[in-house]
Amino acid sequence: MEFLKRDIPGLAGDLDSVQLKALELAHDPLGRQPLTSVVESALGDGGKLIRPILVLLSGRLGPGWPGCSAALKDAAAIIELTHTASLIHDDIVDDAPLRRGRPSVQSAYGKDMAVYAGDFLLSKVLGALMQPGMSDVGPVLSRSMADMCSGEMTQYAAQFDTKADESSYFISISGKTASLFSAACEAGAILSGCTREVTSGMCRFGHALGILFQLRDDLMDCTDADAGAGKCLGMDFIRGVYTLPVLYSFLEPGYGPHLKELSRSAASGEAGENLSAELMHLVTAAGGAAYTRWTMRQYHERAKTELGQLPEGPIADALLRMASALLEE
Numbered sequence: 001m002e003f004l005k006r007d008i009p010g011l012a013g014d015l016d017s018v019q020l021k022a023l024e025l026a027h028d029p030l031g032r033q034p035l036t037s038v039v040e041s042a043l044g045d046g047g048k049l050i051r052p053i054l055v056l057l058s059g060r061l062g063p064g065w066p067g068c069s070a071a072l073k074d075a076a077a078i079i080e081l082t083h084t085a086s087l088i089h090d091d092i093v094d095d096a097p098l099r100r101g102r103p104s105v106q107s108a109y110g111k112d113m114a115v116y117a118g119d120f121l122l123s124k125v126l127g128a129l130m131q132p133g134m135s136d137v138g139p140v141l142s143r144s145m146a147d148m149c150s151g152e153m154t155q156y157a158a159q160f161d162t163k164a165d166e167s168s169y170f171i172s173i174s175g176k177t178a179s180l181f182s183a184a185c186e187a188g189a190i191l192s193g194c195t196r197e198v199t200s201g202m203c204r205f206g207h208a209l210g211i212l213f214q215l216r217d218d219l220m221d222c223t224d225a226d227a228g229a230g231k232c233l234g235m236d237f238i239r240g241v242y243t244l245p246v247l248y249s250f251l252e253p254g255y256g257p258h259l260k261e262l263s264r265s266a267a268s269g270e271a272g273e274n275l276s277a278e279l280m281h282l283v284t285a286a287g288g289a290a291y292t293r294w295t296m297r298q299y300h301e302r303a304k305t306e307l308g309q310l311p312e313g314p315i316a317d318a319l320l321r322m323a324s325a326l327l328e329e
Helices: 002-007 011-026 035-042 050-058 069-094 105-109 111-129 137-157 166-191 196-223 244-250 256-267 275-285 288-307 314-328
Strands: none
Touching: 002 011, 002 314, 011 050, 011 069, 011 111, 035 105, 035 111, 050 069, 050 166, 050 196, 050 314, 069 105, 069 111, 069 137, 069 166, 105 111, 111 137, 137 166, 166 196, 166 244, 196 244, 196 275, 196 288, 196 314, 244 256, 244 275, 244 288, 256 275, 275 288, 288 314
16 A cells, blocks of 8 residues: 555555554553554554554544644544554454464463553553544444454354355455454544535445455455465464355366365365465465455445445545555555
8 A cells, every 4th residue: 555655645655644643642641561562563563554544534534624633643644553452352262373464462472461462552541532523434444353353253153164154255345354354434524524425325335345444354364375474374264264265166077175174284284285275276266365355345346336326536546546556455
């Protein structure tokens, strides 16, 4: 998403301010240890900052821009802290050793420390939402956080279930991923005074973008030898989290039985060193990878349709390029 920083005037500086604001919000005024070190470690790598970007770009669509700039940066920082807390907790559940190529908080400091670090960040989010100007963002983020928890629980309930269907999968990713994308867009639109129609359209765009983002991530987990920053190919599969490429492939009569057998081997810890290669081969041969790419294009079209309702201009163009980049990367 570096092209956005280059092409949207002032965005790079705004994102720098958001990161500083996130550190400020998460700061422990008493400087207590090890709390301070753990929190600083969690915030040490901001990633791509996609959700803050959505807040900032959505906020440029309303008549309140640029007067609402400070509020947008605050909201973007709050949403990024929420996302960071969720990642800390996810890594505990997944027992993930790495996050963005670095040791995860739970790996570096232990699960107990990680739980409290995530909770600490959420307490800071709660306090920030009580500040002047954030009252309209609070309900949006609260709803999103509830959806995130529900989505994760739906995923957990289907763990190791080779009979799980697409419906359950989309319910899960709508909550765990797309809800915060949607909330970021809604928060920016609200703070800048967008009309109800524009705000609703941006919510739907954010949801479609979030689904597209998760589909891409899940496809990479099955087919990309690099599989993203610090993530080994097939980790979801090994953990019994069966994503769309796998679920589709389970149903293919020629390769599905072999893939289910591989899943049983992975669940019992008996899968060999060639699991990643076997998974990639089976998902590709069964058509799961191609089906997922087709589904990604459908959500790209949904995102494009929602943006078509906005006034033409650089912000709508930038948002469309964000969606298109997820197809190309």
